[in-house]
Amino acid sequence: MADILLEGRELTKYYPVTKGLLQRVIGYVRAVDGISFTIEHGKTLSLVGESGAGKTTAAKAVLLLERLTSGTILFEGKDVYKFSKSQLKTQYRPRVQSVQQNPWSSMNPRMRVRDIIAEPLVVNTKKTKEEIRSRVLELLDQVGLSPDQADYYPHEFSGGQRQRIAVARALALNPSLVVLDEPVSALDVSIRAQIMNLLKDLQEQYNLSYLVIAHNLATVRFMSHSVAIMYLGQIVEYGEAEALFLKPLHPYTRALISASILTLPEDEDQNVQKIILSGEMPSPLNPPPGCRFHTRCSEAIDICSKVPPEVRTIGTQQVKCHLYDDPGVQSASSK
Template sequence: MTTPKGDPILLKVEGLRKHFPITKGLFRRTVGYVKAVDDVSFQVRRGETLGVVGESGCGKTTMGLSIVQLVQPTSGRIQLSDNGGWMEVNSKTIRHLRDKMQIVFQDPFSSLDPRMRIRDIVAEPLQAHGMKNRRQRYERVETLLEAVGLGSHHMNRFPHEFSGGQRQRIGIARALSLNPSLVVCDEPVSALDVSVQAQVLNLLDDLQKEFGLTYLFVAHDLSVVQHISDRVAVMYLGRIVEMGEVDPLFLYPKHPYTEALLSAIPDPDPDVVGEQIILQGDVPSPADPPPGCHFHPRCRYATERCRQEAPELADLDGTEHFVACHHAQDLDLTGVSTRATA
């Protein structure tokens, strides 16, 4: 099992699957499944940030949404640490766990109800979780808005009166209103301008320190993930292919897919002649993944074994650096800093 050392574990995910049925014809017969998330297991420590990266369609967002039950998982077990015990997270229990696990959504423009004032958007979870006193709620909203860098004069406004960055701050205030221990951040900055991205990332960083938050940070931008994460999980076609501490993973990747992803990060130094690994072909359809290792059709190191046998995610050297590759130990892959300097 992929057990990280150090701080106590907050979230355990075991064998999480989300398969979307594909229906066809007049009677909507199920002809197959899109395996958006396919047998994913990992754990998150209290207070850390686990970054999840992968290209579009790899299932990272679906995974984040299934953990907070906004997408109903097909199977798998999710447990949240609670006062020394474990709470099962499923569709029945989730409504009472919303105060412990929250989510910040990707698109700040569409995720706020356009007909609600900011104070009501942020206060609504409080009301739903038993804070009956209206004045008390609004006081809490004021504190929260201040915490995310907005003022109490924003309380009576409507979402359309704010910029993208401000809206995302409102989304963050809303997520924090119930004092959650875990916050799933579903690409929280990908809809924002780069300059605003930095502000929001720093805000998330500050809030984590202030409130002792744990983040599951889903993103496709590798530099963002490198900046914010303590550990990183790399997903490909619904599975985690590599997971480990951020620096070892970025410097010494062990999976060929991670290597290819990292080679795509632009280097600000014009003298660096990085080797761009261009992956051949498209991502295979998650409805019909290739046999064996899912990555083998695009992997330049693939062998016969990769075509037949699916590799398990394993900790090879006891350093909490997990990788799902048959050749992890034989390959010498290039990370971000081991690029040749001309």
């Protein structure tokens, strides 16, 4: 697999929880607990999970907004944490950009669109004013906005238009990877398809890689090449998007899919049984022993509450579940 752009290896992020006047550490919130993933050139990886599953923390780690507790991030085979400050500024930050969830807060309200889009260019390049000006107009055109909108302020746009501006800003430096943190969840349903299509077109045009953070499975299915399902800081199932959606292995994945209106006409099983999960996700401060999902799992067996499951590879999918420990059980529980 020579085509890997970014690889995360055993990423963990623990937040210390302190108590009292002396800031005594009484425990750790295990926001991200040993996840690994790879993003290929021109492909999309989605991290999916409930709130608190750790997907945003993982994205922040990739953007270097959070320092990981342990683990390595390899960018084109090089350890990002071993980059010097100047290497980061020239080789990493300009090539990894992001589009944030909320287009209402991700732009400085005092700046004109022209300056918002130009910001990465001003900070990272030595382009002249004229070069920047023409690049901004080019970018506006690419995301489907007109050049005369460059002098407006962000509040004069709709949510969809603002998200287009955010995409233009992310593309300004010709990045290799764009982290999309819930890129459409703040938008009206009618606008989502437009933005997703725009993102897909741009991906093809520039061979961009995307790391998508999402909880909406329809978005994920439309955008992704591969998917990682996260639960309580861990990846419970990881694989190619279509295979994973057609034949989800982990009980949690199945519950997620059954809870969303997602089935396409070509899907074999139109009457997927609804699986309703009970209860809340346990606290990441004190995760349950064994399999972290066993407290809510409808198919839990004895071993689940005692031994953490290992990763099993089944077809193109990797799954962390005791149901697949014995190859014989596999066929029985896949439905």
